[in-house]
Amino acid sequence: MKKVLDFPYSNILVLGLAKSGTAVANLLLNHDKRVRINDMKTEKNDPIIKELRNLGAEVVVGSHPLSVLDGIEIIVKNPGIHYDNPIIVEARKRNIPVITEVEIAYMLAGDSIIGITGSNGKTTTTTLITKMLEESRRPVKVAGNIGVVACEVAENLEDEETLVLELSSFQLQGVEKFKPNIAVLLNIFEAHIDYHKTFDNYKQAKFNIFRNQTKEDFLVYNADDTIITSEVKNLKSTLVPFSIKNKMENGAWLDDTFIYFKNEKIISRNEIVLVGDHNLENILAAVAAAKLKGATNEGIIKVLTTFQGVRHRLQFVDNIHGRLFYNDSKATNILATQKALSSFEKPVILLAGGLDRGNEFDDLAPYLKNVKAMVVFGQTKDKLRRIAEENGISTILQVEDVKEAVSKAFEISNEKDVILLSPACASWDQYRTFEERGDMFIQAVHKLV
Template identity: 70%
Template sequence: MKKLNDFPFSHALVLGLAKSGTAAAKVLLANDKKVRVNDRNATKEDEVVMQLQALGAEVIVGEHPLEVLDDIEIIVKNPGIPYENPIIVEAERRNIPIITEIEIAYSLVEGSIIGITGSNGKTTTTTLVTEMLEKSNQPVKVAGNIGIVAIDAAQSLKKEETLVLELSSFQLLGINKFRPKIAVLLNIFEAHLDYHKTMEHYVQAKCNIFKQQTSDDYLVYNADDPVITDAVRHAKALLIPFSTKRNLENGAWIDDEWIYFKDEKVMKLNEVVLVGDHNIENILAAVAAAKLDGATNEGIRKVLTTFSGVKHRLQYIDTIDGRLFYNDSKATNLLATQKALTAFKQPTILLAGGLDRGNEFTDLLPYLSSVKAMVLFGQTKGKLQELGHQAGIETMELVENVDEAVKKAYAISNAGDVILLSPSCASWDQYRTFEERGDMFIQAVHKLV
């Protein structure tokens, strides 16, 4: 197991297990650190608890007693645990540093890191960058918020390999030294305010991705996003903009025919198979990051002429009796659904609803012109029904879950319609994850055949 670089702490508290906490605890123990693990939802009989105890960790489960902070020098926090947690509040009062496992992963990496964040498009862009490098015969691994724990990828990463990381604002709050060679900032809009409380705090979390960069590094950023263009004025890295609206001599851009990087034609725009105007932004960001890390135009072209989407992100599922089914379960906020709706000109049946975070949906109104019907579920179905009334949509159906929504949508559809799952809400009122919700949609579609 690799040794940690520049980690001057001897006693760590790992707060929250799951995959990232377990990986962090194992690395710390292997580096002869004293480790205490605390997870309120775990039990003494859990396999991972017994495993960590056998490795020498002190494990406290079933509660969050303040005593877990005694003699602790640093906390490795699960990204999902809010900062209002009493343990975190007390730790901050005691000036105990709080990090996420991304910081530990960074201490294990010898090669280059590409870090990618944004309110939307992270997974698509991360996947594109990784595949562009692979198709260009560049050694690469992918991890982070995309499902593979960064520490696990860092453990086996060779010096010549690039680590591509998808990073959430939750993860970026817990970094101090993390410094990607290439940072990518896709977009920033109002999201996760139940966690961050204010837009200012959310923006600061996202901008942590370039906080430690120097003039030897690159920052790929969305030149069409005013929040981002304001924020990157303070960056020390070399700025590499991307834009769908204007020519850029020093970045990635498009005209009516071509995708460019700086003054070089990369490939023809009409060869791209990924649908959605918003995905052009993701593509430009990916082209810039990949080119900076050695990708070839041919490698990029191989990806963009075949890549049709990431699972649960405007993913084409099937065409049944002339109806086109798309799974956009990852659309957990308004902007994601707005972008999904702009991808289609055909009559669309929108399947939406989920966790009620207290927000309204009126910002969707201008995007509903092609929506002929709505099938609604979850805590927000009443709010979305009211939105449908405001938009003049005559056909609206209220159902209990995604499985019923697919059956109802198919029953009221015609050949040529798009049936789109784009919930505009988090899944946690009914499903553990957006992936689980999307999988139910896929299964329900396949049952129609």
């Protein structure tokens, strides 16, 4: 296991606290680095600030003065801070490198990393790989965009352990030498343009997951995604494709009956309990990555015959008087909601809405054929109402929040209906996180009982 002392910088600016900034600041301070912290939102009397100062940090809160760059060799940036932040713009003028904390996690964990990214399916695939290795008695830890700070886990990683990392484009844009031994690239479609400014910038951030790989490393990639296949042709990585359309001699694939890895039957499709055709892609990617890391077929089968989904990602919540409630709060974009709607043949009451990023929802239209009613909320409620009306959905209710949406959906539902929260929008207009939004949905469903 590598040590953070290999980090070739002594004067570091940690820009933005929250979980990742606090974790990386603590780690660097504990290894005798000189750390300056700059955060806009944290109050100066916050206990975290006092604790960091006691460890030796210099802390500037409440504003972003350019003077925080004086004497700084590198910035470790919170992934949520945009690259048009004045501090970042000035740092680039001064040729100061800007990284995210996953770069430091790599310095700690080295070739022990399986990294997973994509526009959709990251959390499900990350969870599947972790559980498959666990059930195969392979020592493993999980971190990253899934909710646990990567460098915090990497610091305590044992030599024989694998670190499974869910990686967002925000994290991957800030890497230099980061190189997972096994990279998993699920899909690419236009997303987070408000952050990355262009689709090409977004793609290039995602492609950083394999940029530094060598022939000793593996790239598990979606062979059905033309954006990805056009990019991976000339890589040094050992390519391991997966496909739900074609046989993959060197990867994961399926037919009408079985899931395969290379030419080995892994599991009958009828035994898999995770719903949704889109999850077949996640399953194939997970099988490929887990097999490359030594997972057993028995371990993989145990997971796929019991795992019903990640919390907030097409999560079955309850059956109340024959109504099936699903929480897909993590569907923060249109593609995620398309995939959720494609998972059901029964009549659906769709609960949708949230932060308005300027886009319309016309791409949802082909997926609304089983939607009998929509309950809309948030900043995008008028846009969603329009697309519902244009597609012949006669029952459209406008409500204040997710809690009210649950009760109204239940009132208009019939037995065998699916009541689906799949917002197609980020949560930040009303909720701090998609988890908070999903938890409100779950609580409201349970109160119906």
